[in-house]
Amino acid sequence: MVVGICKFCGQKKELIESHIIPKVLYKLTELGSVVAVDTKNTRINVNSKEQNGHKEPLMCKECDTAIGSYDGYINKILNIEVPKLTQTKYILTTPCRCLSAEMFDIDRIHRFFISLLWRFSICSKPIPLGKYQDIALKILKNEIPDDYNLFVPLIYRRVTGGHVDNMTGIFRTKYLGKHAYIFRFPGYEVMIVVNTKHSTEPESMAINQRQFTKDEILIIDINYNTPLDYQLVSNLFKCRDNTPGLKRPDGYVPQKPPMFPHSVTLRN
Ligand SMILES: [Zn+2]
Numbered sequence: 194m195v196v197g198i199c200k201f202c203g204q205k206k207e208l209i210e211s212h213i214i215p216k217v218l219y220k221l222t223e224l225g226s227v228v229a230v231d232t233k234n235t236r237i238n239v240n241s242k243e244q245n246g247h248k249e250p251l252m253c254k255e256c257d258t259a260i261g262s263y264d265g266y267i268n269k270i271l272n273i274e275v276p277k278l279t280q281t282k283y284i285l286t287t288p289c290r291c292l293s294a295e296m297f298d299i300d301r302i303h304r305f306f307i308s309l310l311w312r313f314s315i316c317s318k319p320i321p322l323g324k325y326q327d328i329a330l331k332i333l334k335n336e337i338p339d340d341y342n343l344f345v346p347l348i349y350r351r352v353t354g355g356h357v358d359n360m361t362g363i364f365r366t367k368y369l370g371k372h373a374y375i376f377r378f379p380g381y382e383v384m385i386v387v388n389t390k391h392s393t394e395p396e397s398m399a400i401n402q403r404q405f406t407k408d409e410i411l412i413i414d415i416n417y418n419t420p421l422d423y424q425l426v427s428n429l430f431k432c433r434d435n436t437p438g439l440k441r442p443d444g445y446v447p448q449k450p451p452m453f454p455h456s457v458t459l460r461n
Contacts, residue, residue, distance in 0.1 A: 201256035215264035263305035
């Protein structure tokens with residue numbers, strides 16, 4: 194039993210192991226257990242303690258349940274409802290699937306992505322959020338109103354058909370002059386842009402902001418490999434080839450494109 198300060202309520206309580214990326218998003222029944230890619234030590238750990246997803250003692254049971262209440266809804270939306278939708282809208286010339294506020298709880302979906310970012314900011318290898326860490330917490334605690342300009346999740350559905358679609362991880366980046374965080378989990382890539390004000394490219398930012406408003410969420414299908422995909426695959430191969438047991442024999446030439454592990458955790 195771990196007793197400590199709950200990161201959400203701030204009280205000293207028994208802490209439970211919380212999933213940082215919700216367990217349900219790893220699609221464990223469909224894809225199998227998680228294989229950890231350790232880019233620091235250039236190794237793949239097939240028997241990682243993270244087989245059911247990465248967990249840490251961060252919150253008390255009550256707070257973990259409250260935060261976790263968003264997880265089931267997001268799984269239902271992204272993995273059950275979105276695939277049923279047809280592409281009925283456009284951003285410029287790009288076709289999109291649309292989640293409308295009449296049919297779906299957009300505020301709840303927005304809070305989920307804030308909670309995901311916040312969970313990553315309080316874990317043992319935190320992503321730095323600066324002052325937005327506290328703002329995210331206050332929004333989640335309903336101490337201040339939610340602000341759709343502060344956290345803008347741009348949701349992309351990954352349909353390349355390659356195993357790289359099933360990778361899991363978080364990556365920090367810059368987008369249109371703003372800090373942004375890219376979450377990958379099976380079937381999706383979501384880039385959360387933090388604070389859209391004072392972008393170096395305000396017109397492009399305004400177009401992106403249309404992807405997530407109070408009225409609708411527009412989701413774009415990605416069916417080609419992106420530069421991040423090539424980077425992930427390159428890291429994965431380096432780690433695999435350096436891992437005893439997974440190492441390819443000398444002179445081995447793959448007849449088919451190499452298979453990826455079902456799901457991996459990568460962090461930059
Ligand atoms: Zn708590």
